[in-house]
Amino acid sequence: MAQAKQAAGERNVLVHGAYTAQTALKAGVLDELEIHQIPILLGAGRRLFENLGTDPIDLEVVRVIDTPEATHIRYRVKR
Template identity: 45%
Template sequence: MTNRTWEGLVFIGTSVDGQVARSDGSLDWLVSRGETAGDAGYAEFMERVDVILMGRATYEVARGFEPWPYEATPVVVLSTTLQDDQDDRVRIERGLDEATEVFNGMGARGVYIDGASTIQSCLEAGLVDELTISQVPVLIGAGIPLFRTVPQDIDLTLGRSVVLDGGMVQTTYRVTHD
Protein backbone atom coordinates (compact mmCIF):
# COMPACT_ATOMS: atom_id res chain seq x y z
CA MET A 1 0.00 0.00 0.00
CA THR A 2 1.09 3.53 -0.61
CA ASN A 3 1.49 6.03 2.18
CA ARG A 4 -1.79 7.56 3.24
CA THR A 5 -2.90 10.68 5.03
CA TRP A 6 -6.39 9.45 5.86
CA GLU A 7 -7.86 7.38 8.67
CA GLY A 8 -9.83 4.22 7.97
CA LEU A 9 -13.00 4.37 10.07
CA VAL A 10 -15.52 1.57 10.66
CA PHE A 11 -19.04 2.19 12.02
CA ILE A 12 -21.15 -0.94 11.90
CA GLY A 13 -23.91 -2.80 13.69
CA THR A 14 -23.75 -6.49 14.54
CA SER A 15 -25.90 -9.03 16.29
CA VAL A 16 -24.52 -10.33 19.60
CA ASP A 17 -23.32 -13.39 17.69
CA GLY A 18 -21.27 -11.18 15.37
CA GLN A 19 -23.37 -11.14 12.20
CA VAL A 20 -23.69 -7.94 10.12
CA ALA A 21 -26.53 -9.27 7.96
CA ARG A 22 -28.54 -12.40 7.34
CA SER A 23 -27.15 -14.85 4.79
CA ASP A 24 -29.30 -13.20 2.08
CA GLY A 25 -27.98 -9.72 3.00
CA SER A 26 -31.16 -8.73 4.84
CA LEU A 27 -30.83 -6.14 7.61
CA ASP A 28 -34.39 -6.44 8.96
CA TRP A 29 -33.17 -7.46 12.44
CA LEU A 30 -30.87 -4.42 12.59
CA VAL A 31 -33.28 -1.83 11.23
CA SER A 32 -36.18 -2.82 13.47
CA ARG A 33 -34.10 -2.87 16.66
CA GLY A 34 -31.71 -0.10 15.66
CA GLU A 35 -34.51 2.44 15.44
CA THR A 36 -34.84 2.17 19.22
CA ALA A 37 -31.25 3.38 19.63
CA GLY A 38 -31.87 6.44 17.47
CA ASP A 39 -28.94 7.97 15.60
CA ALA A 40 -26.38 6.11 17.77
CA GLY A 41 -23.79 8.77 16.97
CA TYR A 42 -23.93 8.21 13.21
CA ALA A 43 -24.38 11.90 12.30
CA GLU A 44 -21.40 12.89 14.44
CA PHE A 45 -19.36 10.06 12.93
CA MET A 46 -20.22 11.17 9.38
CA GLU A 47 -18.85 14.65 10.12
CA ARG A 48 -15.41 12.98 10.11
CA VAL A 49 -15.99 11.17 6.80
CA ASP A 50 -14.89 12.51 3.40
CA VAL A 51 -15.55 9.35 1.37
CA ILE A 52 -17.16 5.93 1.83
CA LEU A 53 -15.54 2.67 0.75
CA MET A 54 -17.79 -0.37 0.41
CA GLY A 55 -17.66 -3.71 -1.33
CA ARG A 56 -19.95 -4.92 -4.07
CA ALA A 57 -22.23 -6.93 -1.76
CA THR A 58 -22.82 -3.93 0.54
CA TYR A 59 -23.42 -1.73 -2.49
CA GLU A 60 -25.97 -4.22 -3.85
CA VAL A 61 -27.96 -3.80 -0.62
CA ALA A 62 -27.43 -0.02 -0.32
CA ARG A 63 -28.41 0.79 -3.90
CA GLY A 64 -31.95 -0.29 -3.07
CA PHE A 65 -32.28 2.29 -0.29
CA GLU A 66 -34.72 5.11 -0.99
CA PRO A 67 -33.62 7.79 -0.77
CA TRP A 68 -29.91 7.17 -1.46
CA PRO A 69 -28.41 7.77 2.01
CA TYR A 70 -24.98 8.95 0.83
CA GLU A 71 -26.00 11.93 -1.29
CA ALA A 72 -23.54 14.29 0.41
CA THR A 73 -20.59 11.88 0.48
CA PRO A 74 -18.65 10.32 -2.41
CA VAL A 75 -18.88 6.51 -2.52
CA VAL A 76 -16.20 4.17 -3.86
CA VAL A 77 -17.21 0.56 -4.49
CA LEU A 78 -14.60 -2.20 -4.63
CA SER A 79 -15.56 -4.62 -7.39
CA THR A 80 -13.97 -6.61 -10.13
CA THR A 81 -17.33 -7.37 -11.75
CA LEU A 82 -19.37 -4.14 -11.75
CA GLN A 83 -19.20 -1.85 -14.78
CA ASP A 84 -17.64 1.58 -14.25
CA ASP A 85 -20.64 3.46 -15.65
CA GLN A 86 -23.32 1.36 -13.94
CA ASP A 87 -24.37 3.99 -11.38
CA ASP A 88 -23.32 7.64 -11.47
CA ARG A 89 -23.70 7.84 -7.66
CA VAL A 90 -20.59 5.68 -7.13
CA ARG A 91 -17.06 5.24 -8.42
CA ILE A 92 -15.90 1.67 -9.07
CA GLU A 93 -12.33 0.69 -8.16
CA ARG A 94 -10.88 -2.77 -8.76
CA GLY A 95 -8.70 -3.04 -5.65
CA LEU A 96 -7.49 -1.44 -2.43
CA ASP A 97 -4.33 -0.01 -4.01
CA GLU A 98 -6.42 1.87 -6.57
CA ALA A 99 -8.91 3.04 -3.94
CA THR A 100 -6.07 4.24 -1.70
CA GLU A 101 -4.70 6.30 -4.59
CA VAL A 102 -8.14 7.87 -5.10
CA PHE A 103 -8.42 8.80 -1.40
CA ASN A 104 -4.92 10.25 -1.32
CA GLY A 105 -5.59 12.17 -4.53
CA MET A 106 -8.75 13.74 -3.17
CA GLY A 107 -7.06 14.71 0.11
CA ALA A 108 -9.42 12.57 2.17
CA ARG A 109 -8.97 12.68 5.93
CA GLY A 110 -11.62 10.13 6.94
CA VAL A 111 -12.64 7.06 4.95
CA TYR A 112 -15.73 5.19 6.16
CA ILE A 113 -15.09 1.51 5.47
CA ASP A 114 -18.32 -0.46 5.23
CA GLY A 115 -19.19 -4.10 4.58
CA ALA A 116 -17.80 -7.21 6.27
CA SER A 117 -15.50 -8.34 3.45
CA THR A 118 -14.18 -4.84 2.82
CA ILE A 119 -13.57 -4.28 6.53
CA GLN A 120 -11.75 -7.61 6.73
CA SER A 121 -9.58 -6.80 3.69
CA CYS A 122 -8.78 -3.34 5.06
CA LEU A 123 -7.89 -4.78 8.48
CA GLU A 124 -5.51 -7.25 6.85
CA ALA A 125 -3.95 -4.44 4.79
CA GLY A 126 -3.50 -2.20 7.86
CA LEU A 127 -5.99 0.41 6.60
CA VAL A 128 -8.38 0.42 9.58
CA ASP A 129 -7.56 2.85 12.38
CA GLU A 130 -10.82 2.89 14.34
CA LEU A 131 -13.65 0.40 14.81
CA THR A 132 -17.03 1.44 16.21
CA ILE A 133 -19.21 -1.63 16.65
CA SER A 134 -22.80 -1.32 17.82
CA GLN A 135 -23.98 -4.67 19.15
CA VAL A 136 -27.73 -5.18 18.83
CA PRO A 137 -29.28 -7.37 21.55
CA VAL A 138 -30.34 -10.24 19.29
CA LEU A 139 -28.92 -13.57 18.15
CA ILE A 140 -29.67 -14.27 14.49
CA GLY A 141 -27.65 -17.47 14.11
CA ALA A 142 -26.50 -17.83 10.52
CA GLY A 143 -25.46 -14.79 8.57
CA ILE A 144 -22.55 -12.76 7.32
CA PRO A 145 -19.95 -12.48 10.11
CA LEU A 146 -18.11 -9.22 10.70
CA PHE A 147 -14.80 -11.01 11.26
CA ARG A 148 -13.26 -14.05 9.64
CA THR A 149 -9.91 -15.59 10.48
CA VAL A 150 -7.16 -12.99 10.63
CA PRO A 151 -3.60 -13.82 9.55
CA GLN A 152 -2.17 -12.41 12.80
CA ASP A 153 -3.38 -10.77 15.99
CA ILE A 154 -4.73 -7.26 15.54
CA ASP A 155 -4.32 -5.40 18.81
CA LEU A 156 -7.05 -2.97 19.80
CA THR A 157 -7.22 -0.24 22.43
CA LEU A 158 -10.61 0.52 23.97
CA GLY A 159 -11.69 4.09 23.29
CA ARG A 160 -15.15 3.99 24.82
CA SER A 161 -18.12 1.76 25.45
CA VAL A 162 -21.66 3.02 26.01
CA VAL A 163 -25.10 1.51 26.37
CA LEU A 164 -27.59 3.04 23.95
CA ASP A 165 -31.38 2.96 24.08
CA GLY A 166 -32.88 -0.42 23.35
CA GLY A 167 -29.97 -2.22 25.03
CA MET A 168 -27.55 -1.71 22.15
CA VAL A 169 -23.90 -1.60 23.30
CA GLN A 170 -21.57 0.57 21.24
CA THR A 171 -17.82 0.11 21.59
CA THR A 172 -15.08 2.07 19.87
CA TYR A 173 -11.57 0.70 19.50
CA ARG A 174 -8.39 2.15 18.07
CA VAL A 175 -6.33 -0.29 16.03
CA THR A 176 -2.75 -0.54 17.24
CA HIS A 177 -0.42 -0.42 14.24
CA ASP A 178 3.15 -1.65 14.52
Template identity: 40%
Template sequence: MTHRRAREAAGDKDVLVLGVDVSRQMLGSGLLDEVHLHLMPVLLGAGAPLFAGVRAELLPLGEPVGGAATHVGCSVVFGP
Protein backbone atom coordinates in the same frame (compact mmCIF):
# COMPACT_ATOMS: atom_id res chain seq x y z
CA MET B 1 -13.38 2.09 -5.78
CA THR B 2 -10.07 0.91 -4.35
CA HIS B 3 -8.75 2.05 -0.99
CA ARG B 4 -6.17 4.26 -2.75
CA ARG B 5 -8.83 6.07 -4.76
CA ALA B 6 -11.00 6.48 -1.66
CA ARG B 7 -8.07 7.97 0.27
CA GLU B 8 -7.23 10.34 -2.60
CA ALA B 9 -10.86 11.44 -2.91
CA ALA B 10 -11.13 12.06 0.85
CA GLY B 11 -8.00 14.21 1.06
CA ASP B 12 -7.48 14.96 4.76
CA LYS B 13 -10.93 13.63 5.76
CA ASP B 14 -11.77 10.18 7.11
CA VAL B 15 -12.68 7.27 4.84
CA LEU B 16 -15.56 5.19 6.21
CA VAL B 17 -15.90 1.48 5.45
CA LEU B 18 -19.18 -0.38 5.91
CA GLY B 19 -19.87 -4.09 5.90
CA VAL B 20 -18.15 -7.08 7.45
CA ASP B 21 -16.51 -8.46 4.29
CA VAL B 22 -14.87 -5.18 3.20
CA SER B 23 -13.94 -4.30 6.80
CA ARG B 24 -12.35 -7.71 7.39
CA GLN B 25 -10.33 -7.43 4.16
CA MET B 26 -9.08 -3.97 5.09
CA LEU B 27 -8.28 -5.05 8.66
CA GLY B 28 -6.40 -8.06 7.31
CA SER B 29 -4.40 -5.76 5.03
CA GLY B 30 -3.54 -3.36 7.86
CA LEU B 31 -5.48 -0.48 6.30
CA LEU B 32 -7.76 0.53 9.18
CA ASP B 33 -6.62 2.60 12.13
CA GLU B 34 -9.96 2.73 13.96
CA VAL B 35 -13.03 0.50 14.23
CA HIS B 36 -16.40 1.74 15.45
CA LEU B 37 -18.80 -1.07 16.32
CA HIS B 38 -22.54 -0.73 16.80
CA LEU B 39 -23.83 -3.92 18.41
CA MET B 40 -27.48 -4.91 18.66
CA PRO B 41 -28.82 -8.13 20.19
CA VAL B 42 -30.29 -9.26 16.85
CA LEU B 43 -28.73 -11.74 14.43
CA LEU B 44 -29.61 -11.22 10.78
CA GLY B 45 -28.85 -14.21 8.60
CA ALA B 46 -26.05 -16.51 9.74
CA GLY B 47 -23.77 -13.71 10.89
CA ALA B 48 -20.20 -13.14 9.74
CA PRO B 49 -17.00 -13.09 11.84
CA LEU B 50 -15.46 -9.61 11.60
CA PHE B 51 -12.08 -10.46 13.15
CA ALA B 52 -11.45 -13.97 11.75
CA GLY B 53 -7.79 -14.30 10.79
CA VAL B 54 -6.94 -10.70 11.75
CA ARG B 55 -3.87 -10.18 13.93
CA ALA B 56 -4.65 -6.91 15.67
CA GLU B 57 -5.29 -5.53 19.12
CA LEU B 58 -8.24 -3.22 19.72
CA LEU B 59 -7.73 -0.41 22.23
CA PRO B 60 -10.94 1.27 23.44
CA LEU B 61 -11.50 4.93 22.58
CA GLY B 62 -13.43 5.95 25.67
CA GLU B 63 -16.28 4.12 27.34
CA PRO B 64 -18.89 2.10 25.42
CA VAL B 65 -22.28 3.81 25.13
CA GLY B 66 -25.27 1.58 25.80
CA GLY B 67 -28.96 1.65 25.06
CA ALA B 68 -30.88 -0.36 22.49
CA ALA B 69 -27.45 -0.85 20.87
CA THR B 70 -23.94 -0.70 22.30
CA HIS B 71 -21.56 1.68 20.54
CA VAL B 72 -17.80 1.33 21.01
CA GLY B 73 -14.85 2.82 19.17
CA CYS B 74 -11.40 1.24 19.16
CA SER B 75 -8.03 2.11 17.72
CA VAL B 76 -6.40 -0.79 15.86
CA VAL B 77 -2.83 -1.87 16.67
CA PHE B 78 -1.50 -4.50 14.30
CA GLY B 79 0.64 -7.34 15.62
CA PRO B 80 3.50 -9.19 14.03
Protein backbone atom coordinates in the same frame (compact mmCIF):
# COMPACT_ATOMS: atom_id res chain seq x y z
CA MET C 1 -8.68 1.67 -0.22
CA ALA C 2 -5.88 3.72 -1.76
CA GLN C 3 -8.31 5.21 -4.25
CA ALA C 4 -10.77 6.13 -1.47
CA LYS C 5 -8.03 7.80 0.58
CA GLN C 6 -6.81 9.72 -2.43
CA ALA C 7 -10.33 10.94 -3.21
CA ALA C 8 -10.92 11.92 0.44
CA GLY C 9 -7.75 13.99 0.75
CA GLU C 10 -7.46 15.08 4.40
CA ARG C 11 -10.93 13.79 5.31
CA ASN C 12 -11.64 10.43 6.93
CA VAL C 13 -12.61 7.40 4.88
CA LEU C 14 -15.43 5.30 6.36
CA VAL C 15 -16.08 1.71 5.32
CA HIS C 16 -19.11 -0.45 6.06
CA GLY C 17 -19.62 -4.18 6.00
CA ALA C 18 -17.79 -7.24 7.21
CA TYR C 19 -15.91 -7.98 3.99
CA THR C 20 -14.58 -4.45 3.54
CA ALA C 21 -13.59 -4.14 7.21
CA GLN C 22 -11.78 -7.49 7.13
CA THR C 23 -9.92 -6.52 3.97
CA ALA C 24 -8.86 -3.17 5.42
CA LEU C 25 -7.76 -4.76 8.71
CA LYS C 26 -5.67 -7.40 6.90
CA ALA C 27 -4.10 -4.71 4.71
CA GLY C 28 -3.21 -2.63 7.77
CA VAL C 29 -5.06 0.46 6.55
CA LEU C 30 -7.89 0.58 9.11
CA ASP C 31 -7.20 3.03 11.95
CA GLU C 32 -10.43 2.66 13.92
CA LEU C 33 -13.27 0.18 14.13
CA GLU C 34 -16.75 0.79 15.52
CA ILE C 35 -19.04 -2.08 16.43
CA HIS C 36 -22.75 -1.69 17.11
CA GLN C 37 -23.83 -4.64 19.24
CA ILE C 38 -27.55 -5.24 19.54
CA PRO C 39 -29.28 -7.67 21.90
CA ILE C 40 -30.29 -10.26 19.29
CA LEU C 41 -28.51 -13.33 17.93
CA LEU C 42 -28.78 -14.12 14.23
CA GLY C 43 -28.09 -17.54 12.77
CA ALA C 44 -26.75 -16.43 9.40
CA GLY C 45 -24.67 -13.78 7.68
CA ARG C 46 -20.99 -12.99 7.27
CA ARG C 47 -18.94 -13.28 10.44
CA LEU C 48 -17.22 -9.99 11.10
CA PHE C 49 -13.84 -11.40 12.19
CA GLU C 50 -13.82 -14.79 10.45
CA ASN C 51 -11.13 -14.22 7.80
CA LEU C 52 -8.45 -12.18 9.56
CA GLY C 53 -5.80 -14.90 9.69
CA THR C 54 -3.88 -16.11 12.72
CA ASP C 55 -1.95 -12.97 13.69
CA PRO C 56 -3.69 -11.11 16.52
CA ILE C 57 -4.86 -7.55 15.94
CA ASP C 58 -4.58 -5.47 19.11
CA LEU C 59 -7.35 -2.96 19.73
CA GLU C 60 -7.66 -0.10 22.22
CA VAL C 61 -11.09 1.00 23.42
CA VAL C 62 -11.69 4.64 22.46
CA ARG C 63 -15.36 5.06 23.38
CA VAL C 64 -18.33 3.06 24.64
CA ILE C 65 -21.91 4.28 24.41
CA ASP C 66 -24.42 1.97 26.06
CA THR C 67 -28.12 2.33 25.31
CA PRO C 68 -31.08 -0.03 25.82
CA GLU C 69 -31.15 -0.66 22.06
CA ALA C 70 -27.41 -1.18 21.40
CA THR C 71 -23.89 -0.86 22.72
CA HIS C 72 -21.59 1.16 20.46
CA ILE C 73 -17.89 0.41 20.90
CA ARG C 74 -15.16 2.30 19.06
CA TYR C 75 -11.68 0.79 18.94
CA ARG C 76 -8.36 2.15 17.72
CA VAL C 77 -6.19 -0.39 15.91
CA LYS C 78 -2.82 -0.59 17.68
CA ARG C 79 0.25 -0.77 15.48
